[in-house]
Amino acid sequence: MGKLHVFDHPLIQHKLSILRDEETSVKEFRELVGEIAMLMCFEATRDLPLEEVEVKTPVAMAKVKRLAGKKLAVVPILRAGLGMVDGMLKMIPAAKVGHIGLYRDPTTLEPVEYYCKMPPDISERDVIVVDPMLATGGSAIAAIGFMKKYGCKHIKLMCIISAPEGVKAVQEAHPDVDIYTAALDSHLNEHCYIVPGLGDAGDRIFGTK
Numbered sequence: 001m002g003k004l005h006v007f008d009h010p011l012i013q014h015k016l017s018i019l020r021d022e023e024t025s026v027k028e029f030r031e032l033v034g035e036i037a038m039l040m041c042f043e044a045t046r047d048l049p050l051e052e053v054e055v056k057t058p059v060a061m062a063k064v065k066r067l068a069g070k071k072l073a074v075v076p077i078l079r080a081g082l083g084m085v086d087g088m089l090k091m092i093p094a095a096k097v098g099h100i101g102l103y104r105d106p107t108t109l110e111p112v113e114y115y116c117k118m119p120p121d122i123s124e125r126d127v128i129v130v131d132p133m134l135a136t137g138g139s140a141i142a143a144i145g146f147m148k149k150y151g152c153k154h155i156k157l158m159c160i161i162s163a164p165e166g167v168k169a170v171q172e173a174h175p176d177v178d179i180y181t182a183a184l185d186s187h188l189n190e191h192c193y194i195v196p197g198l199g200d201a202g203d204r205i206f207g208t209k
């Protein structure tokens with residue numbers, strides 16, 4: 001079973017409190033999504049392998065540790081996942097970015113794919129799928145399924161707010177995938193929105209409502 005990591009760091013929780021507030025402007029919302037993604041990335045990459053190398057400081061030779069060259073890819077689920085990419089790339093600038101376009105059909109609530117573009121060596125990369133919201137889990141399950149079809153073997157899912165229903169669904173569909181989230185909320189409402197959540201993440205990032 002994939003592990004659920006809930007980040008309770010005070011900085012993340014503080015930023016999340018502003019993010020949830022319906023009075024928060026589009027500009028501030030967008031900035032906060034990027035900042036939270038950056039802080040979450042810091043935690044979610046804690047297990048990256050290191051290798052020892054030597055560098056010459058102005059004083060002496062030093063044995064130091066560097067990332068062992070593991071290739072990473074960040075894969076945002078469009079649209080809202082885009083808001084997390086810049087924050088992630090600030091922490092891991094060498095990562096490549098793949099895009100998956102999915103939207104929830106408003107009637108069936110099933111994810112529909114409309115775009116997919118991956119780096120050519122995606123199967124060799126460790127993948128972090130990013131989306132601010134994990135509601136029913138339909139979008140994340142479909143996106144992770146696509147990544148597996150591309151041959152990816154090490155996949156993590158990072159969502160800012162998750163519903164218990166979505167966590168359970170992802171863990172059942174993809175037991176090999178760890179989930180990283182800043183908050184595990186109460187439940188989904190009758191429209192499959194997360195309660196209390198923050199509303200429609202895509203609309204709040206891009207100002208479309």
Ligand code: PRP
Nearest residue numbers: 078079080103104135136137138139202
């Ligand atoms: C939102 C969100 C997730 C999805 C979560 O996207 O960003 O991708 O819903 O819901 P689920 O867990 O039930 O699949 P939406 O479909 O509203 O598209 P958007 O990002 O283009 O606004």
Ligand code: URA
Nearest residue numbers: 135193194199200201
């Ligand atoms: N998508 C969102 O943007 N918000 C929710 O609460 C659920 C799905």
